[in-house]
Amino acid sequence: MKRLTDHLIVISFDCLSALDLPVIKQLPHFQALLQRGALAQQVQTIYPSITYPCHATIVTGRLPNRHGITSNTLLQPGRSSPDWHWHRRDVQGTTLYDEARKAGLTTAALLWPVTAKADIDYNMPEIFANRPWHNQILVSLLNGSPLYQWELNRLFGHLRNGLSQPELDDFVLASTVHTIQTKKPNLLLVHFTDLDTQRHLHGFSSEEAMAALRRHDERLGAITNALQQSGLYDHSTLVALGDHSALDEAIAIKVNVLLRKHGLLSVNTKGKLRHWDAYCQSCDGSAYIHVKKKDTATLQTLQKLLESLLQDPESGIEQMLTGAEAEKRGADGTCAFLLEAKQGYYFLEDYEGAYLRENTAGDMDRKKYTRATHGYSPEKPDYSTIVMAAGRGIQPGTIPFIRLIDEGPTFARLLGLDLGDTDGRAVEELLQQ
Template sequence: MAKDLKTKHLIIISFDAVSSEDVSKLKNLSNFKYLIDNGSLITNVKSVYPTLTYPAHATIMTGLYPKNHGIINNTLNKFSDLNPDWYWYRKYIKGKTLYDLAVEKGLTTASLLWPVSGRSKIKYNLTEIFAPKPWQNQLVMSAMSGSVSYQLDLNKRFGYLRKGLAQPELDNFVHESAKYTISKYKPNLLLIHYTDVDTNRHYHGYDSKEANDALIRHNERLGEIIETLKEANIFEESTIVTLGDHSALDGGYMIRLNSLFRENNLLSVDSKGKITNYKAVAKTCDGSSYVYLKDKNDTETYKKVTEILNNVLKSKDSPIEFILNCEEAEKEGSDPNCSFMVEGSLGYYFIDEALGDFVEKVPENEVGNVSHRTKATHGYHPNKENYNTFFMAYGRGIKKGIEIDGGKLINHGPTLAKLLDLNLGNVDGVSEDRILDL
């Protein structure tokens, strides 16, 4: 064990879709209040574009924008696939990650459903991976991408708590697994990803009772993590970081750019709506959407797509807020290989379906039952109003009583690295030294 660590146990807890606006509620919840009163808090943390879970978590681990770490969306660019695989695996990330460096330093690492960590060198790894295809087996896919014996042990002990991806059961499973991992292995770096709030915001709305109840459950989970650290006699040697990856916004209307492209003979589909060929294709990021050309140098198609998108932008009560070209999207940290990035207006989000109306109100009975039918979502530009997230830290190496308004997700990686005396190298962010007591 290296002697120059600022903390012996760094526990990073990602509360998916918990926002900066939620902090006023968290201040009234006992365990979050304890961290805030005795540690440091950063509100209005700007996420990355697109504000999606996988790009954001890769940024937290690398200190890089999506254009530089390579996780430019949640799912892979397989345009003919109605349910493409996600960026599950470490191999997709360009550059160093916090957990790679921790492993290289000889630290004990553990991860519970941390995005984009499949097939990594994390010693105790329950990967976030699911089976989008009917022929895929959930348990087999998980076992092949993580630590087999560790996952079998967790499933044997706590598998009964889970009901597929349903919440709060999934987080209850993750939570019991996290407590067990702390007690048994006392990892130097522990990554935990809870999605209770995110799921409930998607299906019930941003400020729904269900989402607010999930915040209360998160407070209880945080308290139990603290108690488990104390019972393991490592609390005083630990640093607890809780953070969000993005916020969420209510949205009741779906935009089908691919349907518009089909009507304009820019793509073709089969009877099931599967894209069979395209000159231009949209790839959803929920609140925003990439547009790719099959041939990026096809000036005729580029002009046609520009005209189509501009006509939508100029329309009354337009469902899109703005359009970025490739260079502009890259400046925002997004995929440099896209031809356009289209931002949804408030209340609207994108789906990839190429059949159906260009804009459609989300049918109430389809929410939670049909893929991509939600009441609130994210993926928008991080400059949307009231759309930031938070960062909270307590314990070894953290100053007490610091509250900062304004931060950046790209700063988390280098800040966390300093706590373990690691160096991510040349990154887009900078360490938030104002909260560190090193």
């Protein structure tokens, strides 16, 4: 298959929404990219629409139930901070970076989700120090390219403030520019989370979120400039995309509180989870209900409870899918049920306190009590993301609609690669023939 470009740079601006188009069209570097390239105005995300399943979909062209990353986190009931799907081994089937390596192309990835211990030439994976005895830099070094990451931390580590934003993305930007200039990869995957963080903490249209969009415009400009200075600009394709949108919310739903009341999970005298027959795993705007054993009594109790919540207009629950119905939507078909929250609501895994908990201005735990979130069904209104691309192999213009599952096959086509049996298609309308 013919390669259409020598260098593909994919920039993921986490939580970039189709609703952001009027804003970014006024920002100089996004404006320049749009003027010389192509735009898909509406990109339908996947279900559940959270970061790790989305990014696995982008590089595989498959739905979550086929690539295996059906949630951000592992099912670890009772853990206050569950581990995430950090490792490449969790992804089923091939990926864009796997196929690029097979073809002899040089690959690089900076904080791209689900790439820990992936076969990537220059890899700084997104992985957290999730144990008290873990060191963040050491955990990253052990799960990516050690010498490459050591160099980046030596040169740019002073820009970081742990995982805080916008400092983390400033570090990622400096690392990206350095990688372009010194490594000249054929495939570069970059993940920026500043916008997503600000929307979670402050709300979808907050000034903090708008400031993050302006910072992202400057980051896009710096990357474009790096391509020009390194001599790659005329031989490269630059893609800027989002993985999902977000919706403002104010009330947390804690289904595990009700499961506890109905005897489906129990805690000890210290409030620690002791036993569970059923458990609600949050995907923010949606949630899986898992059962240890799909016995008739447990399923009947669960279904009766959940149906009563569906009938209650104050429950915050909009829809309930069976495992089979979830499978048809591309989600985890092994769940007993999949719940969708109404707009304004989202799910937590807590099993203490009240079933509903309204956010207040004084909330200190901002990881839990957020102002906007995602994870909802892609069928929610005004909930699309976008993709922009310019450079080698790209046909300038605007197309109204594609799906997130189409991006991987399209990127593979640009590099002359084949991702095999995907759920999406290469969007030929975006490509120069």
